[in-house]
Amino acid sequence: MNYIVPFLSLFFVFIIQLSSATANGFCLQTYIVHVDLPDSQMLSDQLETWYSLFLPTTLASETDQTPRIVYSYRNVFPGFAAKLTPDEAKAMEKKAGFISAKPDDMPLHTTHTTIEFKGTITGDRKSPTVADFSARGPNYESQGILKPDVVGPGVNILAAWPNLVANNNTRSNYFEMISGTSVSCPHLSGVAALTKSAHPDWSAAAIKSAIMTSADVMDRENHPIMDEEHLPADVFAVGAGHVNPARASDPGLNYDIAPDDYIPYLCGLNYTSREVSRILLRRAHCSAVPIIHEGQLNYPSFAIRLGSPNQTFTRTVTNVGVAVSSYNVEVVAPHGISVVVTFETLNFTRLNEKSTYEVSFRGSEYVGDTFDSRQGYILWKSAKHSVRIPIAAFHL
Structure with a gap:
C-alpha cells in the first residue's frame, strides 16, 4: 500500500484532490487556476467574488448550473480549483490577472459501484511505500527546518464525500476512494488527537515531537521504506519516517517548543x-529578542546546508517516559560530515526533567552546482525507548 506525506509544519498546507466529471454532455475537468490578486489584503468573501470573475460565460456554463469553483486556495497561492471544459480554461487566459490554468493530473481514485465487503487483505510485506505524488522536501522557505516531518496513509482511502455518488445499481452513497493530502491529514490529525487524549498537558510541539521521534523507518520486511521507483526513500521523502500511533503515545523523550x-x-x-x-x-x-538561526529552534530534526561553516546547535529534551532512566546516544552521520554530540549519555531521575545537549556539524564542504543530499540520524536509546531524530545535509 502506498502512502503520502502530510506536511506537519509550522504552517499547515492542505491540497484537495479533485475529480473529472461529465455534465449535460460537456466534459468537465478539474483545473488548478493561478491568478494574481489586485490586493493582498483581500478578505475571504472578497476572494470568492474575485475568483468567480475569472469564470467565462460559455454554452456549457449556461447549460449546466452546477457550481464550478470547488475549492479556493488562500495560503498556498492565490487561485482556485474549478471544473471547466478545455475551451473555458482557454478563455480565461484573456482575463486580467490570469497566470495559469493546469489540469489536475493527480488521479482521484473513485468508486461508482456497490461496495461489497469481501474481506481484508493484510500482510503486504512492502508496506509502507511513498507515493509518486507525495510532496518532497527540502523546505525552501526555512531551509534549517527539515520537511516533510512524517509520512502517513493517503492512497486509495475510503472517505466521506460531500456529494452523492451514484453507482450502476441506482444506489447512492456519500463515500469515495480518494488519494491525497486531504485523506492523509485526517490520519495524522487522529494520531495527534489520540496522543493529546493520553497526555492532555502536552503542547502541540510536544505532540509533533512524539509523532516524529517514534516514527518507523523500516517496512514490514525490516527494509528501508521504499519510494515509487522501488528505491530506498530518502529523508526528503519520508522525513522522520512513517507514523506509528501506538509508539507516539509513549515516546520516552520530547523536544518541546x-x-x-x-x-x-x-x-x-x-x-x-x-x-x-x-x-x-x-x-x-523583533528588536527586543535575540534572533536565532532557524536550526536553533528546538525541532526534532536537523537540516544542514552543505558548504556552510561549522555549525553547532542545542537541543533540549524532556523526560516523559520512565522517571529514572538513562539514554545512550548513537550517531549515524551523513557522508562526509562529522557529527559530535556533547554527551554520550543523558541521565534522568524524575518525570518532566529536562536535559540540554549540543550537536556540532563539521566538514560539510561541497564543490559543485547541482542538488546533493545526504542523510543520517541521532538516536537516544534507553532500556525501553528509542528516540530518533533525522539529519538532512543538502545543497540546492
Whole structure:
C-alpha cells in the first residue's frame, strides 16, 4: 500500500484532490487556476467574488448550473480549483490577472459501484511505500527546518464525500476512494488527537515531537521504506519516517517548543515585528529578542546546508517516559560530515526533567552546482525507548 506525506509544519498546507466529471454532455475537468490578486489584503468573501470573475460565460456554463469553483486556495497561492471544459480554461487566459490554468493530473481514485465487503487483505510485506505524488522536501522557505516531518496513509482511502455518488445499481452513497493530502491529514490529525487524549498537558510541539521521534523507518520486511521507483526513500521523502500511533503515545523523550520560542525564530527569518504580531495575535518586537538561526529552534530534526561553516546547535529534551532512566546516544552521520554530540549519555531521575545537549556539524564542504543530499540520524536509546531524530545535509 502506498502512502503520502502530510506536511506537519509550522504552517499547515492542505491540497484537495479533485475529480473529472461529465455534465449535460460537456466534459468537465478539474483545473488548478493561478491568478494574481489586485490586493493582498483581500478578505475571504472578497476572494470568492474575485475568483468567480475569472469564470467565462460559455454554452456549457449556461447549460449546466452546477457550481464550478470547488475549492479556493488562500495560503498556498492565490487561485482556485474549478471544473471547466478545455475551451473555458482557454478563455480565461484573456482575463486580467490570469497566470495559469493546469489540469489536475493527480488521479482521484473513485468508486461508482456497490461496495461489497469481501474481506481484508493484510500482510503486504512492502508496506509502507511513498507515493509518486507525495510532496518532497527540502523546505525552501526555512531551509534549517527539515520537511516533510512524517509520512502517513493517503492512497486509495475510503472517505466521506460531500456529494452523492451514484453507482450502476441506482444506489447512492456519500463515500469515495480518494488519494491525497486531504485523506492523509485526517490520519495524522487522529494520531495527534489520540496522543493529546493520553497526555492532555502536552503542547502541540510536544505532540509533533512524539509523532516524529517514534516514527518507523523500516517496512514490514525490516527494509528501508521504499519510494515509487522501488528505491530506498530518502529523508526528503519520508522525513522522520512513517507514523506509528501506538509508539507516539509513549515516546520516552520530547523536544518541546514554547510559543514564545517561535518569536526569535520568525524574526530570524526576516519577518517584521508587524508580521510576527499578526501571527501571534499580540504585539511582538523583533528588536527586543535575540534572533536565532532557524536550526536553533528546538525541532526534532536537523537540516544542514552543505558548504556552510561549522555549525553547532542545542537541543533540549524532556523526560516523559520512565522517571529514572538513562539514554545512550548513537550517531549515524551523513557522508562526509562529522557529527559530535556533547554527551554520550543523558541521565534522568524524575518525570518532566529536562536535559540540554549540543550537536556540532563539521566538514560539510561541497564543490559543485547541482542538488546533493545526504542523510543520517541521532538516536537516544534507553532500556525501553528509542528516540530518533533525522539529519538532512543538502545543497540546492
